[in-house]
Amino acid sequence: MRFMAEEKAQGSGAATVEAPGPNTVRVTFLPANKTFEFEHGKLPYQDHGKPESILDIAMNCGLHLEHACGGNCACTTCHVVVKKGKELLNEMDDDEADRLDMAADLQLNSRLGCQTVIEKPGEVVVEIPSWNRNYVSEAATHHD
Numbered sequence: 844m845r846f847m848a849e850e851k852a853q854g855s856g857a858a859t860v861e862a863p864g865p866n867t868v869r870v871t872f873l874p875a876n877k878t879f880e881f882e883h884g885k886l887p888y889q890d891h892g893k894p895e896s897i898l899d900i901a902m903n904c905g906l907h908l909e910h911a912c913g914g915n916c917a918c919t920t921c922h923v924v925v926k927k928g929k930e931l932l933n934e935m936d937d938d939e940a941d942r943l944d945m946a947a948d949l950q951l952n953s954r955l956g957c958q959t960v961i962e963k964p965g966e967v968v969v970e971i972p973s974w975n976r977n978y979v980s981e982a983a984t985h986h987d
């Protein structure tokens with residue numbers, strides 16, 4: 844797994860970000876613009892949400908994504924909006940759709956982070972809605 848947020852954010856010269864490898868998943872969280880990479884199928888499970896879900900990825904990388912119900916599709920605090928890579932994700936099931944209906948600021952590509960699994964390698968970009976952002980406390984100060 845690679846952490847490449849700074850590299851990308853600084854944009855030090857052209858083409859600093861290589862294309863992902865054939866089995867690489869690259870996920871960017873907006874608006875923090877934090878990008879993480881891992882090999883598809885190899886992400887260590889962090890016990891919250893579905894394995895290789897957006898929530899699982901965020902937790903692996905120390906980026907705080909709210910998950911009040913512990914990743915059990917019983918709240919909407921892990922709401923994210925998919926900006927890129929929708930075709931790489933699992934289909935939304937009825938439970939997720941019903942739960943999402945209760946989310947604030949529901950958008951066309953809204954998903955629950957704990958239920959949204961990356962099923963194919965490639966590049967995914969998700970945005971954490973502003974009311975749900977608490978990642979100023981990520982990494983060094985993150986206690987969960």
Ligand code: FES
Binds near residue numbers: 910913914917921958
């Ligand atoms: S963490 Fe509660 S629905 Fe995802």
